[in-house]
Amino acid sequence: MSNVYFEFFGILAGLFSWPLIGFVVVGVLIGLVFGSIPGLGGPIAIALLIPATFGMDTTHAVVLFGSTLGGVAFGGSISAILINVPGTAPNAASCLDGYPMTKQGRAGEAIGISATSSALGAIFGILILLVLIPFTRSIILAFGPANVFWVSIFGLTVIASVSRGSLLKGFISGGVGLLVAFIGFSSIHGVYRYGLGTEFLWKGVHIIPVVIGLFAIAEVINLTSRGGSIAEEEVTATKNVMKGVYHVLRHPVLLLRSSVIGVAVGLIPAAGGAVANFLSYMVAKQRSKDPNSFGSGNPEGVVASEASNDAKDGGSLLPTFAFGIPGSVTMAVLLGALLMHGITPGRELMGDNISVLLTLVAALALSNILTSSIGLVMSDKLARIAQVDAKLLTPGILIISVIGSFAIRGTITDVLIAMLFGFVGYVMYTYSYSRIPLLLAFILGPIAEQAYFQAMSISDGHYGIFVSDPISITLIAITILSIILSVRTVSKERISSELIE
Amino acid sequence: MEGADKREVKAGSINRRNVLKIGAASTIGLAGCLSTIRDGGGEEYPSSDIRVITQASGSLFDLWARAFAEFAPDHLDDDLNIIIENVAGAREASTRAYEADSDGYNFGYYNIPGNLNLQLNFDVQYDVTEVDWLGRAASYEYMLFVNPDLGYDSVDDLREADDLTFAPTGPEATDAFLTVLANDRLGIEASSYVSGFDSGLDALTAVERGDADARYQVSPMVTDRIDAGDVQPLLAITDSPVDYAPDVPAVADEGHEELAEIRLQAFAGAPPGVDEDRLEFLRNLFEDVHTSSEMEGWASENEPPGLGLSYADAEECSNNLDNLETLITENEQLLEEELSRL
Numbered sequence: 001m002s003n004v005y006f007e008f009f010g011i012l013a014g015l016f017s018w019p020l021i022g023f024v025v026v027g028v029l030i031g032l033v034f035g036s037i038p039g040l041g042g043p044i045a046i047a048l049l050i051p052a053t054f055g056m057d058t059t060h061a062v063v064l065f066g067s068t069l070g071g072v073a074f075g076g077s078i079s080a081i082l083i084n085v086p087g088t089a090p091n092a093a094s095c096l097d098g099y100p101m102t103k104q105g106r107a108g109e110a111i112g113i114s115a116t117s118s119a120l121g122a123i124f125g126i127l128i129l130l131v132l133i134p135f136t137r138s139i140i141l142a143f144g145p146a147n148v149f150w151v152s153i154f155g156l157t158v159i160a161s162v163s164r165g166s167l168l169k170g171f172i173s174g175g176v177g178l179l180v181a182f183i184g185f186s187s188i189h190g191v192y193r194y195g196l197g198t199e200f201l202w203k204g205v206h207i208i209p210v211v212i213g214l215f216a217i218a219e220v221i222n223l224t225s226r227g228g229s230i231a232e233e234e235v236t237a238t239k240n241v242m243k244g245v246y247h248v249l250r251h252p253v254l255l256l257r258s259s260v261i262g263v264a265v266g267l268i269p270a271a272g273g274a275v276a277n278f279l280s281y282m283v284a285k286q287r288s289k290d291p292n293s294f295g296s297g298n299p300e301g302v303v304a305s306e307a308s309n310d311a312k313d314g315g316s317l318l319p320t321f322a323f324g325i326p327g328s329v330t331m332a333v334l335l336g337a338l339l340m341h342g343i344t345p346g347r348e349l350m351g352d353n354i355s356v357l358l359t360l361v362a363a364l365a366l367s368n369i370l371t372s373s374i375g376l377v378m379s380d381k382l383a384r385i386a387q388v389d390a391k392l393l394t395p396g397i398l399i400i401s402v403i404g405s406f407a408i409r410g411t412i413t414d415v416l417i418a419m420l421f422g423f424v425g426y427v428m429y430t431y432s433y434s435r436i437p438l439l440l441a442f443i444l445g446p447i448a449e450q451a452y453f454q455a456m457s458i459s460d461g462h463y464g465i466f467v468s469d470p471i472s473i474t475l476i477a478i479t480i481l482s483i484i485l486s487v488r489t490v491s492k493e494r495i496s497s498e499l500i501e
Numbered sequence: 502m503e504g505a506d507k508r509e510v511k512a513g514s515i516n517r518r519n520v521l522k523i524g525a526a527s528t529i530g531l532a533g534c535l536s537t538i539r540d541g542g543g544e545e546y547p548s549s550d551i552r553v554i555t556q557a558s559g560s561l562f563d564l565w566a567r568a569f570a571e572f573a574p575d576h577l578d579d580d581l582n583i584i585i586e587n588v589a590g591a592r593e594a595s596t597r598a599y600e601a602d603s604d605g606y607n608f609g610y611y612n613i614p615g616n617l618n619l620q621l622n623f624d625v626q627y628d629v630t631e632v633d634w635l636g637r638a639a640s641y642e643y644m645l646f647v648n649p650d651l652g653y654d655s656v657d658d659l660r661e662a663d664d665l666t667f668a669p670t671g672p673e674a675t676d677a678f679l680t681v682l683a684n685d686r687l688g689i690e691a692s693s694y695v696s697g698f699d700s701g702l703d704a705l706t707a708v709e710r711g712d713a714d715a716r717y718q719v720s721p722m723v724t725d726r727i728d729a730g731d732v733q734p735l736l737a738i739t740d741s742p743v744d745y746a747p748d749v750p751a752v753a754d755e756g757h758e759e760l761a762e763i764r765l766q767a768f769a770g771a772p773p774g775v776d777e778d779r780l781e782f783l784r785n786l787f788e789d790v791h792t793s794s795e796m797e798g799w800a801s802e803n804e805p806p807g808l809g810l811s812y813a814d815a816e817e818c819s820n821n822l823d824n825l826e827t828l829i830t831e832n833e834q835l836l837e838e839e840l841s842r843l
Contacts, residue, residue, distance in 0.1 A: 047558030141710045187671030188697030199626055203590050324702040336559020346725035409589055450697050457695040458712045
């Protein structure tokens with residue numbers, strides 16, 4: 001084990017030499033730009049780098065890929081905080097408290113929190129990854145479909161937590177998300193569902209146009225209709241950044257817990273990257289001394305979301321590298337990119353060729369520190385976006401949204417879907433329906449369905465498989481506890497809002 | 502009111518001007534079109550970049566297309582390049598490739614027999630039997646794997662097994678119909694199936710975990726798992742034993758060499774209707790690139806073994822497709838019955 005650490009730190013030190021440091025800087029800048037533009041994110045950044053790295057030295061390419069990944073994760077939080085548009089789906093929970101902070105003129109503080117918790121979360125995730133390397137196979141094989149089913153059900157309980165006082169509205173929103181998620185060809189049942197006979201919907205509705213529509217385009221409509229700027233209060237930029245940094249450092253338990261959740265979810269191949277930050281957010285809310293302020297600008301919400309989001313990359317590298325099972329679209333594209341450089345996932349990569357994995361991880365660590373430093377330096381300037389007049393800001397957001405939607409599959413239909421969800425998002429905003437349950441159900445619904453039917457096939461239709469091992473029992477217990485705590489929190493929120501009225 | 506009149510007058514004058522503009526533009530446009538057609542008759546080919554449509558970035562099909570794009574310019578005159586267009590999904594990429602302009606400047610990569618299987622079982626907007634094949638870029642063989650803890654050492658053991666669960670990726674996947682056909686020919690009975698996996702490697706992991714007993718898997722990707730004993734290969738779906746598992750018998754030894762036609766293959770094909778001369782040029786280019794020392798050198802440096810590089814000409818592609826189509830259509834009822842159990 002110590003050999004792995006020794007080798008890791010040796011590689012990390014080597015990254016400061018030329019030309020490797022150059023690749024780190026380039027990767028960070030690419031990652032920041034692609035992460036902060038909604039719809040682009042990690043998959044497109046890595047995909048565009050594939051031809052550029054063809055023929056490049058393998059180590060240089062791996063450093064470039066790792067650094068880009070590091071930049072994307074933090075970049076995605078910038079737009080989530082400033083304009084309520086998550087740059088990538090795993091940044092969605094950062095909107096919940098980050099954007100209200102921006103509206104309160106505390107954008108700099110929110111970015112400071114995001115930068116610090118992103119860097120520390122990533123480093124923590126990487127340290128855990130190094131510890132877990134020898135146990136990778138056992139951990140991944142321990143998680144069967146029944147366990148994945150319970151993880152996704154646990155994730156769905158977040159709906160209660162983010163429903164902002166109305167469980168019914170949360171469930172309606174989640175129900176719509178499930179309906180949309182089931183559009184397309186089902187590999188389990190071998191049938192094409194709700195596709196209206198079109199070729200385009202065969203693979204279902206892509207998450208990116210949904211995210212862009214629900215958040216970015218809905219925000220454009222909202223800003224255009226109300227005018228003014230995003231920040232409803234004066235932006236107090238100076239010293240805000242350091243306030244954010246201190247805030248993270250004052251909450252080590254929150255940071256640690258969120259990072260552990262991130263790594264754990266990342267390790268489960270089927271769970272997907274977007275689950276970690278919602279779970280972490282929900283747990284933070286339940287454990288907070290002031291849960292009622294979550295959703296209206298509580299810095300703890302940003303810490304929880306961003307620390308877990310960056311920590312999950314460490315966890316998700318293990319199933320990707322050890323088994324070739326990517327936990328997210330970004331990891332799938334990364335896998336292909338590595339294959340192009342002659343790097344095949346499997347035992348060798350976790351054994352004799354572990355230096356490749358360690359190089360990627362070291363680049364990820366360094367790029368996270370660099371990215372967050374850039375974020376801290378730039379945050380006051382970035383925060384001023386919140387003061388820009390909506391007339392000037394909205395055309396830009398709209399153009400980026402259209403580009404982001406189109407870039408995914410190169411079809412105009414994705415742009416139309418983004419527009420449709422823009423109106424859906426605006427209606428939901430107007431009538432106080434949280435958009436997060438819709439997104440959560442959209443992500444988790446297919447995972448739960450797939451895991452449920454696989455588990456039932458394995459057990460020949462016996463439900464006992466869902467309670468047949470300690471992992472499932474533990475997950476059920478956590479899920480029940482989570483539901484109780486969430487319902488209690490929602491009830492308290494309702495009572496306090498009635499008292500205020 | 503006065504203002505409105507002025508606007509009407511102004512609008513009217515713009516309309517007249519527009520009519521003149523449209524007339525002029527149409528004349529110039531028509532002349533341009535005619536000159537293009539004239540040019541087209543004696544045009545040097547190729548005179549512009551060639552577009553290659555393939556699956557999503559990072560996929561195996563993208564890998565082969567990019568390798569072609571890297572080495573093809575050395576075999577083209579002037580400064581012509583190969584432009585890659587990625588389309589997510591085998592079905593979507595094939596549709597885009599099939600519907601591309603048949604001007605000799607477009608071709609695409611097809612997953613054979615995956616695309617054929619989709620075509621025969623679902624509504625698709627392409628027809629692989631109509632595609633003008635340029636050649637085959639790569640080919641991967643399948644193997645039959647079992648969980649090593651179960652104690653099965655041969656196909657005979659599987660024939661005698663009472664309760665066998667197979668793990669095909671999904672009903673639309675190539676390994677699903679291979680599972681049905683191979684089990685039927687080999688006399689193996691699958692008592693149940695677990696499917697709906699995101700990828701073949703995911704399904705193989707289910708076999709390792711013990712969620713299923715056996716699976717037909719593209720094997721060059723998992724040589725390390727074979728070496729480590731994580732999964733046990735019982736049969737290679739090939740004409741002869743493979744280099745990395747020489748002790749594993751081939752399906753041809755069992756008397757079913759027709760099953761060896763089922764492999765994961767990357768065929769390159771132009772949309773129907775490309776001029777014969779241009780088609781011949783593309784075929785020669787494809788062969789030159791795939792048999793070049795540069796391409797072979799690049800492939801040999803990469804894992805999995807040779808990245809499956811395995812050139813075959815257009816005729817061989819057509820023959821393979823015909824054989825596969827016969828194999829599937831002859832067993833239509835069996836496939837329908839068994840795949841509905843997935």
